[in-house]
Amino acid sequence: MVNATGGPSVLFAMANNTLFDPALPPLPSYALEPRGDFFPWISDLWLSLILPVFVYWLMSLIFHVIDVLDLFPQYRLHTPEEILRRNHASRYEVARDVVIQQIIQVATGTILALSEPPEVIGMANYDVAVWATRLRLAQRALPGFLSLLGVNATAISKSMSTTHPLLAGALAGGYYPFLSTSESAAPAFAPWETAVARVIYHVIVPGIQFSVAVFFLDSWQYFLHRLMHVNRWMYTTFHSRHHRLYVPYAYGALYNHPLEGFLLDTLGAGIAFKLTGMTVRQGTCFFAFSTIKTVDDHCGYAFPWDPLQLITSNNAAYHDIHHQTWGIKTNFSQPFFTFWDSILGTRYKGPRANRLADKNRTEKTT
Numbered sequence: 001m002v003n004a005t006g007g008p009s010v011l012f013a014m015a016n017n018t019l020f021d022p023a024l025p026p027l028p029s030y031a032l033e034p035r036g037d038f039f040p041w042i043s044d045l046w047l048s049l050i051l052p053v054f055v056y057w058l059m060s061l062i063f064h065v066i067d068v069l070d071l072f073p074q075y076r077l078h079t080p081e082e083i084l085r086r087n088h089a090s091r092y093e094v095a096r097d098v099v100i101q102q103i104i105q106v107a108t109g110t111i112l113a114l115s116e117p118p119e120v121i122g123m124a125n126y127d128v129a130v131w132a133t134r135l136r137l138a139q140r141a142l143p144g145f146l147s148l149l150g151v152n153a154t155a156i157s158k159s160m161s162t163t164h165p166l167l168a169g170a171l172a173g174g175y176y177p178f179l180s181t182s183e184s185a186a187p188a189f190a191p192w193e194t195a196v197a198r199v200i201y202h203v204i205v206p207g208i209q210f211s212v213a214v215f216f217l218d219s220w221q222y223f224l225h226r227l228m229h230v231n232r233w234m235y236t237t238f239h240s241r242h243h244r245l246y247v248p249y250a251y252g253a254l255y256n257h258p259l260e261g262f263l264l265d266t267l268g269a270g271i272a273f274k275l276t277g278m279t280v281r282q283g284t285c286f287f288a289f290s291t292i293k294t295v296d297d298h299c300g301y302a303f304p305w306d307p308l309q310l311i312t313s314n315n316a317a318y319h320d321i322h323h324q325t326w327g328i329k330t331n332f333s334q335p336f337f338t339f340w341d342s343i344l345g346t347r348y349k350g351p352r353a354n355r356l357a358d359k360n361r362t363e364k365t366t
């Protein structure tokens, strides 16, 4: 390993005669190389473009089989007869417009990908060490912070230096002289610093990226969707097409005017990806997951055991209300959470019993 920061470490003696080294542990060297593909039979780029299309039709096929065989009539939001009677678009028109949207989506993704520099790997250990350095620097502030609270960290550190050396080192401000093999050896990170840094790098940072992307896409879709209902021209020109489906079914999820599909779904997810600095693999998961969620929101069933319908209150039953004439001015939120509807007062508050399937069920049970 080469000391990337360079320069000799400076040693000095503290008043308590403990030898403390103020230098930071060196950062490891790294060598960059192009990232290989996850599967040998398809490039990561093509996977990111194809997987959302594949999962869309796979999920739709599963729900279509459930529909045709009528496997779960008890969980239907509407009767099969309603699909035929109330929808103003044929199954062919719906499938055709979805394919058009997906062609635009793949073309846009290809253009975006061509403008991206090729992904490289090899910096993971270096980046983990950078996080460990930040943890070390945060510890430097610990004695001063504790003294504000009236705690003498140095004294406590000294008293436990033999029994709990790692804790003593942290309390002293991140000094672990015993981790170096000799006086001239470079300082090293404590095992806990490396372990926490790894969790930050591999779990917390990607988690934040994913959460920000979800928040951005929800916000983007809420406000544009609501605008399309407020602006009469936008509604009649673009968004009314999606509302030809009064009784949604799985593959009607992306049945949109091509421009609306591009603006709300393709561009929204694309900006979320760019904004959060995701890798292509992270983006692939995000695009596929948001596609699955959108299909599930239109599936036409309120399953009590569907994990996608349980993790958030935005689900098929919630979005179905927006597709009804009596609920169309409410429940704009999609695809993940419902907080914008709650905050801005557009959440549907009326009874749900005026739905035909609900009425039938109520009559049967009474």
Ligand SMILES: [Zn+2]
Pocket (backbone or CB within 6 Å): 225, 229, 239, 243, 322
């Ligand atoms: Zn709408």
Ligand SMILES: [Zn+2]
Pocket (backbone or CB within 6 Å): 242, 248, 253, 298, 319, 323
């Ligand atoms: Zn919808």
